[in-house]
Amino acid sequence: MEQDDRKLFVLDTNVLLHEPLAIYSFKEHDVVIPMTVLEELDQIKDRKRDVSRDARVAIRALEDILGGKTTPEQILQGVKLPRREDHGDACGTLSIFPDHQLEMTHASLPDNNNDNRIINTALHLQKIHKPRNVVLVTKDINMRLKAKGAGIKLVEDYRTDQLIDDIRFLTTGFHQFKGDFWERKEHVSTESHGRHTVHTIPVKEVGDENFYINQYLIDEDSNFCARVLEKTSDDLKLLDLGKDRLLNIDAWGIRPKNIYQGMAMQALLDPEIDLVILTGPAGCGKTLLAMAAALEMVVERGLYDKIIVTRNTPEIAESIGFLPGTEEEKMTPWLAAITDTLEVLHKNDVNPSGSMNYIMDKANVQFKSINFMRGRSIQNSVVILDECQNLTASQIKTMITRMGEGTKLICSGNLSQIDSNYLTAVTSGLTYIVERFKDFEGSANIYLNGVVRSRLAEFAEENL
Structure with a gap:
């Protein structure tokens, strides 16, 4: 391939945090890492958050290629990417660009923040490598807009893990x-x-x-x-199955309110299905159905030994240590949706709080932080992974690979309520597993169409 046919990809920091081995994803094209990106990775790697691990993996990947006997001149010119089994088509080069040495020109942005320095790098490379295509890759929407406005012709999102376009x-x-x-x-x-x-x-x-x-x-x-x-x-x-039969399924006193809930309940109660994915708008019954089915299978049917409830908690890694109590008690603020659901399931009991405490003990309900699930092997349990629209594909893979023999995983989430800075509905880990697992005989996916929480919630979902 001619040099002019190979593109030059300039990577933003968030790309390497989203996918630490992203440098291998550009096939025969060349990759440039601005010095500012290395500085940002250095600041992030020591934070007490999940993202720091990704920063360290990215730094080690860069060191594996550029370390050793590589000279400064070779690093500026570009070092050929080594062969990797999982990225066999990567055959371009990797280089570091010293963007701090760039002089301000009339076309460049003010050199007062990191985003601007990375954009200026792409502008400079676009100018000196013309007519070769220089592409700025970032997951920051605002940075893509700024880059376009500054004059960069090719600006893209990093979407190698995107399975659908809409x-x-x-x-x-x-x-x-x-x-x-x-x-x-x-x-x-x-x-x-x-x-x-x-x-x-x-x-x-x-x-x-x-x-x-x-x-x-x-x-x-x-x-x-x-x-x-x-x-x-x-x-x-x-x-x-028949609609009437599905609408009359009973789990812990809960019956489906529509056929979509009936299909979900049938999948949840089927021991042959190891993974159930529930998606849908707020108020469609995802958490309620999951909890009712879990209690039914653990307490009434004795199919599993315990219930483990976990969810993504972005700030928990920093703040959980300062909250009083055990891990379960520290997790309570983030898992209020589960305790609310338990209250609904037992609201008609003579002593609702006593019933809740008894059932949590009887079903061995455990609240766990997702940050402490790594390295575990969970056996004979029902695991409810709530709010997983905020997880990346790699985070969900980490969770799924924890599931041992005789364990059922229930993933639920609403793709319109994504809180992560770098995830969209099409790049969410929830979307990823829906598409990846649809042909797996041990999984079922149901979109719960319709809000059943209240007429107020239904009106809000449709009109706001």
Whole structure:
């Protein structure tokens, strides 16, 4: 490839914090790290937060390439990236640019903050490498706007972990047919397996939809509801569920209020499904269903030994040590949604607070910080990972790989309530696992359509 055909990518600090090995993601193109980025990584690496670990990994990755016998001249010119098994197509170069030596010009931004220095680096490289394409890569939306305004022609977000372009195309976990599903189904074979009825239908009679394992199928006009058990190039095997049956499922005194909750409840209570992903707007019942199903499976059915509840707490790594009490007591402010749910489940008891304490002891409900889950192997438990729209793909992978034999993981989140500075709905770890696990036979994903919390919450969700 000619030199002019290879792009020059200038990376912002947040790219390396989002993906510490991002330098290997640009294939045959060259990567430039401004000196300002190294300074920011140095300031972050000693903080008492999760992000400091990512900064240290990024620094070590840079040292592995640029350390040793590499001369300053070679570092400025560009050092060839070494081969890695997981990044076999990376064959460009990596260089450090001393942006502090840049002189102010009439076209550059004021040299008063780090973002401006990185933008000025990209402007300078764009000028001296013309006509070669220089691309500034940053996850900071405002910085992308500033860079465009300053005259950088190519500015991009870092999206190698983005599986879809628009959140509207995210898998919902179910497919709704118009009319009556059974119309014009001429070649159906039905078998009974104990209490279960399984239908085998030719794919061409079902439609052009790309169906996947554990996807739910419903229609508009009949009682039909089924779950895909198996898919081949010719046939679909469907487990017949029926809407009425789903709406009458009972878990810890809770019954579904709509068919979407019914599908979620069926997946939650199925011991063959190891991962259940619940998405949907605020007030659709994600946490309530997860907690009710967990109590039902642990206390009533005895399928699991305990319930572990955890969630992403951005500031917890710094502030948890200063709160009084045990880890569970320190976690209480961040897990108020769970305690609120327990109160709802026992509000009609003679002694609600006594019932809550008894059940938390009986079900062995534990509140854990996500920061202390690393390195664990969790066996025979129901793990509820709440508010996971704020987790990155790597953080969710860390959680999923903690799950041992006989453990069920329930992930829930609302993609319209992302608090992280660098995540969007399409780059959230929640979106990532919905797409990655949709063909896994041990997982189910349900989008809970409709707000059932209150008419006030429903109106707010639709009109605000």
